[in-house]
Amino acid sequence: MTAPCDAAGVRKPSVRSEALDMLALRYSVGPKFLAPPAPTPAQWQRAAALALRAPDHGGLRPFRFVIVDDAQRSALSELFVRDAIRRGHVAVEVDRARSRAFNGPGLAALVGRVREDVVDVPPHEQWLCIGAALMNFLNALYLMGFGAKALSGASVSDPDIRSAFCAEGETLVSWVLAGRPTRTAHPNRDDTATPVIGNWSVLESNGEAATPAGHPAGPRHVTSTVLSPNDEAVIVASRRTGRGRDLPAVAGEAANDGY
Numbered sequence: 001m002t003a004p005c006d007a008a009g010v011r012k013p014s015v016r017s018e019a020l021d022m023l024a025l026r027y028s029v030g031p032k033f034l035a036p037p038a039p040t041p042a043q044w045q046r047a048a049a050l051a052l053r054a055p056d057h058g059g060l061r062p063f064r065f066v067i068v069d070d071a072q073r074s075a076l077s078e079l080f081v082r083d084a085i086r087r088g089h090v091a092v093e094v095d096r097a098r099s100r101a102f103n104g105p106g107l108a109a110l111v112g113r114v115r116e117d118v119v120d121v122p123p124h125e126q127w128l129c130i131g132a133a134l135m136n137f138l139n140a141l142y143l144m145g146f147g148a149k150a151l152s153g154a155s156v157s158d159p160d161i162r163s164a165f166c167a168e169g170e171t172l173v174s175w176v177l178a179g180r181p182t183r184t185a186h187p188n189r190d191d192t193a194t195p196v197i198g199n200w201s202v203l204e205s206n207g208e209a210a211t212p213a214g215h216p217a218g219p220r221h222v223t224s225t226v227l228s229p230n231d232e233a234v235i236v237a238s239r240r241t242g243r244g245r246d247l248p249a250v251a252g253e254a255a256n257d258g259y
């Protein structure tokens with residue numbers, strides 16, 4: 001069924017509002033609370049298509065998802081066992097590692113491929129894209145009715161497990177476990193208390209941050225700028241202030257017009 005669209009082909013406000021409400025309630029669901037069924041191949045594909053909507057500077061697609069199907073869990077469990085033995089774990093822990101490979105009705109590995117040689121797209125931008133892809137992947141699974149959780153743990157750094165999933169230059173980032181949630185997911189921390197957005201404060205001539213009328217007192221970024229030879233503003237220092245104390249400075253960030 002096609003969702004109602006306005007003339008420009010944009011989903012109607014009620015649909016958008018519902019999507020926003022839904023996204024606000026996405027929480028991770030751990031393997032203990034995931035039951036069959038796993039996502040079907042078509043549903044995994046759809047989640048991967050949503051992952052491709054991540055902002056991707058240069059269109060590098062620095063990620064891919066690898067689905068581990070049921071028939072492959074035994075082979076994965078042998079790798080987990082070898083990893084546990086290599087780490088010197090005792091028998092009970094080795095058994096736990098073996099069974100961990102069967103966790104989650106559905107299992108995907110997220111593989112990152114960050115290139116160092118792309119002048120305009122530094123590694124941190126590529127990692128941001130990978131993170132955004134993971135978020136979209138999780139959101140897509142959630143909107144399809146699945147519970148899911150990204151889990152890395154020690155296994156992603158085991159050399160044998162890594163080479164079973166990654167080519168040269170790739171990183172095994174995490175596992176994504178998915179299935180039908182058996183309980184209502186709930187927040188495990190207070191999101192509302194997290195100040196992750198605020199207004200920009202410019203410096204006044206006395207070097208103090210201007211506080212716009214009505215702006216709540218809280219952590220802000222205060223920046224010092226100078227003009228570079230080509231008259232672009234360059235941030236030479238940036239510090240986060242809040243509740244009367246200064247937080248560590250971040251120096252040398254350049255503010256060019258490349259955004």
Ligand SMILES: Cc1cc2nc3c(=O)[nH]c(=O)nc-3n(C[C@H](O)[C@H](O)[C@H](O)COP(=O)(O)O)c2cc1C
Pocket residue numbers: 026027028029134149150151152153173174187188
């Ligand atoms: C790449 C990645 C790896 C993670 N690995 C683990 C992990 O090994 N163990 C864990 O408890 N949480 C891990 N997390 C965090 C959980 O997936 C989850 O985000 C966290 O429990 C917060 O829950 P929420 O998504 O409901 O906010 C990882 C998250 C990411 C992005």
